[in-house]
Amino acid sequence: MRTIRVASRKSALAMTQTKWVISKMQQLAPDTQFVIVPVTTRGDTILNVTLSKVGGKGLFVSEIEQLMLSNEADLAVHSMKDMPARLADGLALGGVPEREDPRDAFLSRDEVPWQKLPQGAVVGTSSLRRMAQIRALRPDIRVESIRGNIDTRIAKMERGDFDAILLAASGLARMGWSKRITQYLEPDDCLPAVGQGILGIECRKDDDYVLELLARLTDEAAQTAALAERSLLAALDGSCQVPLAGFATVDKDGDIHLKGLVAAEDGTTVIRAEDRGRNASELGQKVAARLRDQGAEEILNAVRVSDS
Numbered sequence: 001m002r003t004i005r006v007a008s009r010k011s012a013l014a015m016t017q018t019k020w021v022i023s024k025m026q027q028l029a030p031d032t033q034f035v036i037v038p039v040t041t042r043g044d045t046i047l048n049v050t051l052s053k054v055g056g057k058g059l060f061v062s063e064i065e066q067l068m069l070s071n072e073a074d075l076a077v078h079s080m081k082d083m084p085a086r087l088a089d090g091l092a093l094g095g096v097p098e099r100e101d102p103r104d105a106f107l108s109r110d111e112v113p114w115q116k117l118p119q120g121a122v123v124g125t126s127s128l129r130r131m132a133q134i135r136a137l138r139p140d141i142r143v144e145s146i147r148g149n150i151d152t153r154i155a156k157m158e159r160g161d162f163d164a165i166l167l168a169a170s171g172l173a174r175m176g177w178s179k180r181i182t183q184y185l186e187p188d189d190c191l192p193a194v195g196q197g198i199l200g201i202e203c204r205k206d207d208d209y210v211l212e213l214l215a216r217l218t219d220e221a222a223q224t225a226a227l228a229e230r231s232l233l234a235a236l237d238g239s240c241q242v243p244l245a246g247f248a249t250v251d252k253d254g255d256i257h258l259k260g261l262v263a264a265e266d267g268t269t270v271i272r273a274e275d276r277g278r279n280a281s282e283l284g285q286k287v288a289a290r291l292r293d294q295g296a297e298e299i300l301n302a303v304r305v306s307d308s
Contacts, residue, residue: 061078075207236300
């Protein structure tokens with residue numbers, strides 16, 4: 001019996017996602033044994049500083065990638081939105097299962113929708129992208145950084161530290177906590193992060209057995225959307241350190257619709273662009289070029305300088 005070692009962060013959401021993927025792989029390869037290798041990353045231990053100031057969401061990935069490169073693990077399950085635009089040499093994005101709900105979720109302590117929050121209400125999020133867009137929608141409220149696992153953030157809201165918080169709907173759905181959501185934010189109000197709602201399964205490029213198994217787990221529409229969004233991210237040299245969003249949908253005929261957004265951190269400037277096509281990589285670059293033509297590069301550079 002072959003054993004596949006699966007690296008995973010220790011958070012409840014990461015473990016839930018990893019166990020879900022393992023269950024799907026076990027169905028495809030019943031004679032294979034799967035063992036979880038728990039990992040504590042720098043992103044899990046640095047909780048008193050915003051991600052944008054300590055290196056971005058790559059902090060959740062780099063240690064796990066090193067385990068695969070040193071042959072201490074064979075694959076890893078990531079939230080795609082946590083993955084940098086470029087993977088470490090020797091590794092590949094081997095599997096992309098069907099996408100969960102890509103939207104942002106708004107949770108408020110008194111179940112008040114975002115449109116009816118009182119002036120001066122405090123909303124928590126760890127994402128510069130969400131900060132910028134909610135400030136553009138409601139410049140009269142306070143948006144502050146919040147870190148920690150999903151349950152930790154919800155607890156902070158419930159004890160009164162925040163009037164509301166913003167989270168990915170997909171994480172809440174995977175945890176079985178969708179009933180906690182006060183309101184879903186539609187993409188026209190808050191464009192999702194690149195890869196939001198998608199799991200990215202990373203492995204070594206030369207591991208043919210794992211690659212073949214992951215190919216059977218991959219959903220073509222989710223993989224295409226991820227490629228378009230990540231092409232946009234790479235073209236703008238983006239990360240969670242900048243307020244950048246990208247969301248692609250794929251119709252039944254294979255046509256891709258990609259929307260991109262870059263915003264000033266204070267929400268005073270929001271630049272949008274979109275296009276359609278059939279080549280995911282080229283489409284991402286095209287939408288990135290349209291954003292640059294409207295001044296996206298200047299906004300992104302200003303944010304990078306302020307965080308350096």
